[in-house]
Amino acid sequence: MLSPHEFATLMLVKAAPDQIDPTREELDTLLEHQLVALEQLASGRQRPRLTSAGNSVLRALVRRR
Template sequence: MLSPKEFATLMLVRAAPDQIDLCRQELDILLERQLVALEQLVSGQQRFHLTGAGQSVLDAVARKR
């Protein structure tokens, strides 16, 4: 089960991946659970993106609303 902060971070990764502080503690948990992945951009910067599992979690939550 994810905490409310972890859910919020997952939603933020989906909505605004370029605006996330890469040092957020919740990202470590999301990485461990393979809900997000870190990609290396051509510019040399790094950015988080949702994995298929992360998208599935958000889709499931949206259906329950």
């Protein structure tokens, strides 16, 4: 089960991936659960993006509301 902070980080990855601090602990958990992957940009920087599993989690969360 994800914590509220991890759910919030997952939603932030979807809405504003460029605004996420790459050192966020929640991001490590999402990477471990394969809900987020790191995308390599041409600039050499990495940006988090949702995986299909991450999208599924967010869709399930919306359905439960």
